[in-house]
Amino acid sequence: MSRTSTSRGWGGDVAATTLVLVRHGVTKHTAAKAFSGGLGGDNPPLTQEGREQALLTAKWLEPLAPSVSTVVTSPVLRAFETGEIVAGALGAQLVEEPGFAEIEFGEWEGLTFGEVAQRHPEEMKEWMGATEVAPPGGESFDSAQVRVLDGLERVLEAHTGETVVVTSHVSPIKLLVAHALGTPIGGVFNMELSPASATVVSFFSDGRASMRLFNGLPPARDHFAATTF
Template sequence: MSEKTARGWGAGAAATTLVLVRHGVTKHTAAKAFSGGLGGDNPPLTQEGREQVLLTAEWLRPLAASVSTVVTSPVLRTVETAELVAGVLGARITEEPGFAEIEFGEWEGLTFGEVAEQFPEEMRVWMGATEVAPPGGESFDAAQKRVLAGLSRVLEERAGETVVVTSHVSPIKLIVAHALGAPIGGVFSMELSPASVTVISFFADDRASMRLFNGLPVSRDPFAAGTF
């Protein structure tokens, strides 16, 4: 097996491993409504969301000895998620604006059905073109540039470390697509649960290896519960 074809098997500097944690539920998550970054109403976690994050934080407790930093999006629900996780791990918190959620503009707070009813043509075009933004919002292409710039900063500043990142469904999916060399449109074929964990190791040769996707503590895992 050659180093060129074996992602993550090559010798060299230690990998930088990102433990990507999606925030817990908010009022918008529960309603399945569009909820963007700082341009929206910026809702906090609900009590259910806090409980979800605490379960995930306890699940991650074995990482306490190897994780010194939690990097978070500046959006309230991810900051609250970071505070809960960092409290369990004994880690410090830093913010990375590149990891904020996509801005949904006029769709903020509306459900998918409401957007389809009020903005049918805009929704149709948006679903098929990553360069198209919601009215007053941000496109996936624009968000990808922002997210990957943030990723580059973290990989440079935290080279060789294991870092917890608290972020949102779209940025995490964009990082996954980038790591796998998948088209950006692949974000529409992924599902991430609230307070789920995705783990990716990045190597100095610009290769990456995804080690976990949408992981959940056993008490919340639909496979373990037989409810999938």
């Protein structure tokens, strides 16, 4: 089976590069609803529950195996471990893309949302009101968007016309969705992604993009078995 797909768009046949964006499974911070950033943070591994979530999602994605040769992963441990599990299930190679790492949360790392709101209410209010504002010692959504889109361009260039699974984090996945939909990135505060969920976005060579699925979860395996991305 060919790994290159085309879609008849408004301008004729165009190459479609489809990203299956998988959020990592849970860690100790996920379970506590705490801020957990990229390589500059605590960098916790998946818990046993997180590994089980990743394995269930990997099995859900198995019907895609004939069309997926590569799983691209954030280098952050929890996403990398999720990527290893998914790549193993699909028989795909695993490669790192640093652009898809989670936002750095600086001084908020390891604190819960409620703790930050209580201890730093003004900083939290400013952060939620402007995407150019970063947590103290951390990274803003605006700056993160630049590296996430740089990573996207590298993936699209290397895998034009292919289906690629990407294991990443809440913030990069939301930024990719906002980019695909052409919406302001402030919309990231209005999206919710479950651990080990799958979001599917196609990028076309004529510049269009299409979101095919958002926050999908097992056990709806028939969706993937019956759908051609």
